[in-house]
Structures are given as structure tokens and as C-alpha cells.
Amino acid sequence: MSTRGVIGTGVAIWALALSLSVRAHPGPAIAAAAPHPVAKTRPAVPPASVAPKPAERAKTEPIPPSNADCLACHGDGSAVRADGRPVVVKPEAFEHSVHGPLSCVDCHQDLAKGIEFPHPEKLAKVDCSTCHPDSVAKYKEGVHARERAKGSIEAARCVDCHGMHDIKPKSDPESRTYHLNIAATCTKCHGDADVIRKGGIPSDVTKLFADSIHGLALSKSGLVVAPTCSDCHSAHDVRRRDDPNSHVSKMHVPATCGRCHEGISNQFNAGAHGMALAKGNTGAPTCQTCHTAHGIQRAETASWQLSVIGQCGTCHLDRIATFRDTFHGQVTNLGFRTVASCADCHGAHEMLPASDPRSPISKARLVATCGKCHPNASENFVKYDPHADKHRRAGNPVLYFTARFMTILLAGVFGFFGLHTTMWFMKELHVRRARRRRAGEPVAVHGARSGEGTDGRDR
Amino acid sequence: MAETAERETEAADVQPRPAAAAVQVRHVRRFDRADRYLHFLMMCSFLGLAATGLPLLFSEAPWAKAWAHALGGFEFGGTVHRILAVTLIGVFVTHVGRLLHRVIVKKDYSIFWGPSSMVPQPRDIADLFGHFKWFVGAGPRPIFDRFTYWEKFDYWAVFWGMAIIGGSGLMLWFPEQFARVLPGWLFNIALLVHGEEALLAVGFIFTIHFFNGHIRPEKFPMDMVIFTGSLPEAELRHERPAEHERLRRTGGLDRLNAGPPSHRALVVGRFVGTSAVIVGLTLVVLIMYAFLTR
Numbered sequence: 001m002s003t004r005g006v007i008g009t010g011v012a013i014w015a016l017a018l019s020l021s022v023r024a025h026p027g028p029a030i031a032a033a034a035p036h037p038v039a040k041t042r043p044a045v046p047p048a049s050v051a052p053k054p055a056e057r058a059k060t061e062p063i064p065p066s067n068a069d070c071l072a073c074h075g076d077g078s079a080v081r082a083d084g085r086p087v088v089v090k091p092e093a094f095e096h097s098v099h100g101p102l103s104c105v106d107c108h109q110d111l112a113k114g115i116e117f118p119h120p121e122k123l124a125k126v127d128c129s130t131c132h133p134d135s136v137a138k139y140k141e142g143v144h145a146r147e148r149a150k151g152s153i154e155a156a157r158c159v160d161c162h163g164m165h166d167i168k169p170k171s172d173p174e175s176r177t178y179h180l181n182i183a184a185t186c187t188k189c190h191g192d193a194d195v196i197r198k199g200g201i202p203s204d205v206t207k208l209f210a211d212s213i214h215g216l217a218l219s220k221s222g223l224v225v226a227p228t229c230s231d232c233h234s235a236h237d238v239r240r241r242d243d244p245n246s247h248v249s250k251m252h253v254p255a256t257c258g259r260c261h262e263g264i265s266n267q268f269n270a271g272a273h274g275m276a277l278a279k280g281n282t283g284a285p286t287c288q289t290c291h292t293a294h295g296i297q298r299a300e301t302a303s304w305q306l307s308v309i310g311q312c313g314t315c316h317l318d319r320i321a322t323f324r325d326t327f328h329g330q331v332t333n334l335g336f337r338t339v340a341s342c343a344d345c346h347g348a349h350e351m352l353p354a355s356d357p358r359s360p361i362s363k364a365r366l367v368a369t370c371g372k373c374h375p376n377a378s379e380n381f382v383k384y385d386p387h388a389d390k391h392r393r394a395g396n397p398v399l400y401f402t403a404r405f406m407t408i409l410l411a412g413v414f415g416f417f418g419l420h421t422t423m424w425f426m427k428e429l430h431v432r433r434a435r436r437r438r439a440g441e442p443v444a445v446h447g448a449r450s451g452e453g454t455d456g457r458d459r
Numbered sequence: 460m461a462e463t464a465e466r467e468t469e470a471a472d473v474q475p476r477p478a479a480a481a482v483q484v485r486h487v488r489r490f491d492r493a494d495r496y497l498h499f500l501m502m503c504s505f506l507g508l509a510a511t512g513l514p515l516l517f518s519e520a521p522w523a524k525a526w527a528h529a530l531g532g533f534e535f536g537g538t539v540h541r542i543l544a545v546t547l548i549g550v551f552v553t554h555v556g557r558l559l560h561r562v563i564v565k566k567d568y569s570i571f572w573g574p575s576s577m578v579p580q581p582r583d584i585a586d587l588f589g590h591f592k593w594f595v596g597a598g599p600r601p602i603f604d605r606f607t608y609w610e611k612f613d614y615w616a617v618f619w620g621m622a623i624i625g626g627s628g629l630m631l632w633f634p635e636q637f638a639r640v641l642p643g644w645l646f647n648i649a650l651l652v653h654g655e656e657a658l659l660a661v662g663f664i665f666t667i668h669f670f671n672g673h674i675r676p677e678k679f680p681m682d683m684v685i686f687t688g689s690l691p692e693a694e695l696r697h698e699r700p701a702e703h704e705r706l707r708r709t710g711g712l713d714r715l716n717a718g719p720p721s722h723r724a725l726v727v728g729r730f731v732g733t734s735a736v737i738v739g740l741t742l743v744v745l746i747m748y749a750f751l752t753r
Contacts, residue, residue, distance in 0.1 A: 324519065326650060327631070333518035336533040376635035383643030384634075390651060399647050406655035413616075413659060417667045420609070421675075423594035428676040 064112040067094075070104040073118070081121055093166040128158045138236035143243075147199065154189065154199035161185055177235070180218055182228040183209065208295035225260075232256050241293075248293070251277065253286040267349040274349075285315065299348075302337035312342045322387040345369055345386070486689040487706065488715040493557065498685050499731065501550045501617075504543040506738050509661045511540040513742060516654045520749035544628055551621045574604040574702060577615070583608035604701040613668055620660040627653040662746065665739035673736055681736075686728025687720035 070089070073079035077086035094100060105112035110124040129136035139145050139158070147155035161176060168175035176185045183206070189195045191206035209215045209229075217226030232248055233239075239246035247256045254274065258265025268274040268287070276284035290311045291297075297304040309332055313320030323329040323342075331339045345361055352359035360369040370377040388396050390403035490498070514527040514536070530536040561567040569575040585601070587608050592598035606614075627649035630637045634646055672682045684690045692712065696703040706712045720728075 327515070330515040330518040331533050333523070334514055334527040334533055335524050336527075338533065374635055378635070378638050380641065381635060381638035381643050384638075384646045385644060388644075388647040396644060396647060398644065399651060402648050402651055403655075406652060406659075410655065410659050410662075414662060417663070420591075421667055421670050423591070425670070425675055427594045427596075432676050 064103075064105045065117070067103050069117075070111075079118070089165045097165060097167050098169045098172075099165075099167055135236045138234070141245075142234075142236060142238040143240050144238060152199060154195050156189060160189070177230075179224045179228060180222065182230050183215065183218060186229045205294040208292070212294060212296045213298050214296060227260060231259075248288075250282055250286055251280075253288055257287045264349050271347075271350040271352055273351055283315075305337055305341055305343070306332055306335060308343070309341050318389070319387055322389050325388070325390065326386055328386060340373060340386075344372065484719055485692040485712065486717045486719055487692050487695050487703075487712060488689045488717040489684050489695075490688045492688065495685060495688050497550050497554055500546060502731075502735055504547040504550065505660075505664065506735060506742075507543040508540060508547065509657070509665075509742055510738070511536045511543070512657055513661070513745065516658065517746065517749035519753070520745070521752060522745055522748065526745075541632065544625070544632075547621065548625050551625065574606070574705065577606060577611055579608070579611055579615075583611060602700045604699060604705075607699075609671055613663075613671075616660070616663060620656055623652055623656045624660065627656075658746075661742060665743045669736055669739060673732070681729060681732045683720070683725065683728050683732070686732060687724045689715075689717035689720060 071091050074087055074089045075091045077088040079088075080086045089104075099107070107126045107130075108123055109127075109130075111119055136158070144155040144157070148157065163176055168178075170177040170179070172178060173180070175181060187206040187210075189199070190201060191204055193204070195201070196204055210219065214227050217223045218228055234247050237247070239249075241248045241250075243249060244251065246252065254265050254268055254277070258268075265287075269278065273284050273286075277286060290308055291299075299305070309320070309323075313323075320329075324333060328340045332341050347360055350358075352362075354361045354363070356362060357364055359365065366382040367377050367379060370382050374381065385396060388399055390396075390399050393400040511530060514523040514530070517523050527533055527536060530539070558570055561570060570577070572578060572580065582604070586603060589598060589601035590608075593600045630641070630646060630649040631653060638646075672678060672685075673680060692703070695706075703712075706715065
């Protein structure tokens with residue numbers, strides 16, 4: 001039997017004794033009303049030091065107050081603070097909470113040692129780690145605890161997410177930490193402009209998430225398999241994305257997303273972007289570079305597919321510029337998705353250079369790739385360069401010189417005729433003014449139409 | 460013969476206005492009916508081609524997206540562009556066919572040289588310099604003949620433009636078929652010249668041609684000759700003294716006497732011409748805007 005098992009047995013004995021003592025006491029038997037899974041579900045604690053053997057305790061220590069004792073004052077709000085605010089624990093809520101089988105003093109341990117009643121207003125802080133050491137240890141590493149340690153009063157504590165006396169197991173649809181409720185629980189603070197400002201939270205992402213494919217899958221489709229905040233950020237070990245150990249740090253994002261999108265993360269890791277990232281190139285894109293972190297949209301929508309072209313263009317500047325010179329680039333720029341965008345030729349996740357024979361843009365596969373849209377594409381057809389750069393002489397000299405010729409032609413024609421037209425205009429204005437002065441009255445130019453006025457040579 | 464019949468038809472159309480009836484001004488025919496219809500078709504298709512093509516060429520301009528969607532989307536715009544392209548190619552082929560007919564059937568070789576020819580001749584260079592001299596007040600206005608040097612430039616610009624834009628457009632329309640015989644990189648060239656030539660044509664027609672024909676003080680608001688087919692004799696004498704003199708000598712003034720254009724022809728011509736100018740200038744403004752916000 002392991003140490004854990006020994007302790008567990010101790011707890012079971014202790015809890016049994018406790019429930020018997022409650023039963024013996026007058027008043028409502030709250031703890032005893034519930035069955036007794038406590039020892040099984042929380043085997044580790046309370047520590048042996050605070051769990052004396054019942055016989056021993058009966059002799060040496062005062063009997064701690066029962067739940068009924070506590071609720072006698074706190075159950076109906078008759079217990080008030082110095083300033084008059086009541087300190088209420090709703091008996092019903094506590095009874096139905098996951099901690100219902102426990103007694104008040106299991107958490108409020110400083111009241112277990114025969115204290116005078118009414119007890120002082122300030123009690124010791126409840127230490128959840130007594131029973132939940134792993135979760136609390138993770139929490140201590142996270143951004144919430146660190147901000148608390150720095151003096152923040154906004155950063156979440158255990159009770160901010162889990163509640164206080166009414167905590168339900170996360171499997172209970174009423175629980176704050178039930179899968180479909182987590183987003184709302186986090187939004188309480190992360191969607192609150194006041195908390196965002198005071199807490200130094202970079203931005204409000206809750207609305208983005210709510211409208212995202214993940215958010216809608218939760219709220220609209222009710223999918224418990226859809227990810228919520230804690231699936232990417234973890235429940236307790238929530239860290240900033242610039243923390244290398246964060247689940248959402250650049251290096252960890254593919255693995256985090258890959259927990260659900262395993263097939264995609266395999267493709268990504270095999271591609272140029274994934275390999276660059278694996279080599280430690282932090283300039284390489286990860287999932288959220290293209291898909292965004294919170295406002296992730298359905299990849300099938302035209303609007304998203306069009307917007308991602310710009311995403312590719314943030315790194316591949318020369319490629320986006322030459323793409324926009326082509327029909328593909330122009331039509332997509334106008335907001336129509338019927339023509340090829342980046343991923344149609346290059347693939348979406350397993351991006352590979354043209355030199356790799358597996359790449360859809362490799363020489364061997366080009367006819368098939370172009371053939372997806374142009375069914376009769378031939379070897380000749382795929383000699384078209386979808387990223388031809390008219391400014392680079394080396395790449396396509398004929399295109400380069402044609403572009404130069406066209407520029408000179410346009411500049412020449414517009415330059416010459418611009419001058420010609422301007423001079424002609426000035427001259428005709430001058431002639432008209434001179435004629436008007438001679439005639440001493442305005443002369444209609446259309447006089448010419450009825451056969452008078454403008455005949456003769458103008459000088 | 461055809462011209463006579465046409466004149467008679469138009470004479471019947473005349474709704475004599477008091478002034479026109481009182482002073483019968485002799486009008487001289489300059490363009491026959493087919494020329495005017497071809498110009499009308501070319502004008503409409505060209506405007507439509509420009510309107511449906513420019514959003515692609517300036518796809519990054521702030522107006523392009525709204526414009527393309529307002530035109531009914533990229534597929535519909537593309538269909539309209541192709542229908543108009545076929546129309547314009549039809550105009551081009553008809554024009555060339557008419558020229559061939561003149562040469563082969565009528566044995567009329569005047570299109571190759573002389574005053575009725577569009578071929579640039581030494582006289583045009585002299586006229587060009589003479590015109591510049593007149594602009595700066597250093598000489599008389601050149602004595603222009605039937606077709607001036609800037610009209611010849613217009614003509615050849617359109618002729619060359621139709622061949623280049625039409626040819627490259629067909630390549631881009633049927634890339635897979637053309638790729639059977641042409642290397643793929645030619646499509647890069649086709650795409651480039653289709654857009655650049657179009658920009659040249661649109662820019663030239665909607666500024667220089669509009670100015671020459673409609674906006675300069677002597678012509679403002681509109682030169683009606685391309686819509687009515689004829690112009691007053693005095694205007695001919697003023698603008699093209701050489702042609703007037705030749706017609707006078709050879710009896711052409713009587714042969715080509717058209718009478719004043721009908722009221723209906725003037726109204727229709729003004730409406731069509733004004734609409735075209737408004738559409739064209741709007742497109743020019745959009746192009747300018749695109750360049751400035753680039």
C-alpha cells in the first residue's frame with residue numbers, strides 16, 4: 001500500500017468520526033445528509049498533523065464547531081461584520097456543492113481549534129492546496145498568481161473562477177468550470193473594460209472568441225468537444241504568450257492546436273514553416289499567425305480565404321506584389337474567390353519549396369496543380385509565371401523589356417500630347433479673347449456652325 | 460449611290476426649325492452612315508470595356524471593390540467585358556473589310572496615299588511643326604486637309620491598340636488553347652500589355668481625344684460631325700481649308716451637300732456624345748484617384 005493509500009485510510013476514519021460527531025450534535029445534520037465519497041475523491045489531505053485520531057482528539061482537544069453551529073449564525077445572515085454587512089452561507093447551496101460532505105472547519109481550519117464564539121472577523125485565508133496541491137502549484141506558476149504577487153487585486157484567485165461555497169464539479173452543467181461555461185467565467189474579467197485596464201490585459205479577446213468558429217461551436221452548436229479558453233491556455237497554468245513555457249507560446253502553439261487538429265499539425269510540422277519553427281526560427285509563422293488566436297474563422301469561407309492572402313503577404317512581400325500584378329491577384333483583391341489564391345497552388349499547411357518533389361509547385365506536379373482550375377493545362381501552359389516580376393530583368397527579360405517599352409510609350413504619348421493639348425488650349429483661349437476684344441462683345445464659338453464669325457485665318 | 464439614298468432619307472427626317480428654314484446653310488458630308496455606326500459601336504463597347512476592365516487593373520484602388528461589385532460581380536463583369544470585346548473586334552473586322560472592299564472591289568487606292576489616306580505623310584510633319592508655331596504665335600495656322608496629323612495619330616493608336624489589346628485579350632480568354640502553340644510565359648507579356656495598352660487607350664481617348672473633339676474652346680461643348688455625319692461649310696473652310704478648296708474645285712461641295720442635320724439627329728448626337736464624355740471623364744477621375752492613392 002502506498003503512502004497515499006495509508007493517508008487515505010486515515011482520512012476515511014477521521015471523516016467517519018467527524019460525521020458521527022455531527023450526527024450526535026443537535027441541529028440540522030448537513031454533512032451527514034450526503035453520502036461519503038470524500039475520502040476516495042481527495043485522498044491526500046488533510047495532512048496527518050491536523051488529522052488526529054478521533055479518540056485522541058476527544059481527550060485532548062476541544063470539539064470543533066459543527067456545520068450546524070456555523071450555519072446557526074451564517075445560514076440566515078444574522079452574522080454581520082463590524083460594518084454591518086452580513087456573512088451568509090446559503091445552506092442549500094453549500095449542501096449541494098461538491099464540498100457539501102465537508103465540514104466548514106475543513107477549509108476554515110483556524111476555527112477547528114476550539115475558538116471562542118463569536119469568532120474574530122478576520123479569519124485565516126482558506127488554503128485550497130490542502131486538498132488540491134497540484135492545481136494550486138500550477139496556479140502559482142501562472143500569470144494570475146504572479147500578478148497577485150505583484151500586488152494586483154484584479155488577477156483571478158481560486159474563488160474567482162470556481163466560486164466559494166457553491167462550487168460544483170466541472171462535470172455539472174451548473175458549474176462555473178463546466179466546459180460550456182468556462183468562456184463566460186473567463187469573460188467576467190477578460191471582457192470587463194475596467195479589469196482589462198487595471199489588470200494590464202493586452203486587449204479584449206472575448207468578443208473575437210465568441211464570434212469565432214470555436215466560440216460558435218460552443219455557444220451555438222453546444223459542442224463539448226469544441227475548445228474553450230482552458231483548452232489552449234490550460235486551466236491553472238495560464239501563462240502569457242511570451243513566456244516560453246506557456247501553452248500558447250510561439251513554439252508550443254502547433255502542439256497545443258495539434259491536440260485536436262493532429263492531422264494538420266503533422267502536415268504543418270513536415271512543411272517549410274513547421275521545420276523553420278522547429279529549428280528555432282521565431283520569425284516562422286505558426287497556426288495563429290494565419291488563423292489568428294481568438295477570432296478564428298471557418299477556413300472554407302471566401303472572406304477568410306481572401307484575407308489570408310494578405311497574411312502570407314506580410315512575410316512574402318515580393319510574392320504578394322507580383323501576385324497582385326496577375327489576374328489571380330486582381331480578382332481576389334476585388335473580393336472574389338473564384339480564382340487561385342496562395343493556398344490553392346502552395347497548399348495550406350504542408351508548404352514546401354518548388355525544389356521539393358512533394359510540393360504541388362514542383363516541376364513534376366505543376367501541370368496537375370494548375371489543372372485543378374485549368375483542366376487542359378499543358379507543359380506549355382505551366383510555363384506561365386504566376387509571380388513574374390516585371391522589374392527584374394534576370395527573371396523574365398522579355399517581360400522586363402516589354403514593361404520598360406510600355407512605360408516609355410505611355411510617358412511619351414501622354415507627355416507629348418499633354419504638352420500639345422495644353423498649348424493648343426491656351427492658344428484658342430487667346431484667339432477667342434482677342435476676337436472678343438475686336439468685336440467688343442462676346443462671340444459665340446458656335447457662330448461657326450451657322451457660317452459666320454470664325455472664318456478666316458487666326459493669327 | 461448609297462450616299463445619295465442616305466441623303467434623301469435624312470432630308471425626309473428634317474423637322475425644319477424656323478432659323479434653319481430661313482437660312483439654308485450648306486453642310487458638307489464628312490462621314491458616311493456606316494462610319495458613324497461603327498464609331499458609335501466602338502464608342503459604346505470601348506466605354507464598357509474600360510468600365511469593366513479598370514477595376515482589375517486598379518484592383519487596389521479604394522473604389523475598385525465597390526465598382527466591381529456594383530457592376531454585378533467579377534463573373535458578370537467578365538461576361539460583359541467579353542461580349543463587348545467581341546463587338547469591338549467585329550467593328551475592327553468590319554472596318555478592315557470595308558477598306559479591303561474599297562481597294563479590291565472598287566479599285567480605290569486613295570487610302571494608301573494622298574488627302575484621303577490615313578497613312579502619315581511628309582505634310583503631316585510639316586503641319587505638326589506649323590501647329591506648334593501657331594500655338595506660340597510664330598506662324599499662321601497650318602492649312603489642314605481632310606485628315607490632320609492628330610487625327611491620324613488617333614486612328615493608328617486605336618488601330619494598333621485594337622490589335623494589341625484584342626490579341627492579348629483573346630490569349631487571356633483562351634489560355635489553354637493558345638498554350639498548345641505558344642509558350643506559357645507569353646501570357647505574362649499578354650497580361651502586361653493588355654493592361655498597359657488599355658491604360659494608354661483609355662487615358663488617351665478620355666483626355667486627348669475628348670479635348671481635341673469636344674473640350675477645346677473652338678469645339679466646346681461638342682463636335683457633332685461624328686454623330687450627324689456632316690459639318691457646316693464654313694466650319695470646313697475654317698478647319699480644313701485645303702480640303703474645302705479641293706472640294707470647291709472638283710465640285711465636291713455640291714456632291715457632298717448634306718443639308719443641315721435633323722433636329723432628332725442633333726438631340727440624339729448630343730445625348731450620346733455628352734453621356735460618353737461624362738462616363739469617360741468619370742473613369743479618368745477614378746484612374747487619377749487610383750494613382751494618387753497608390
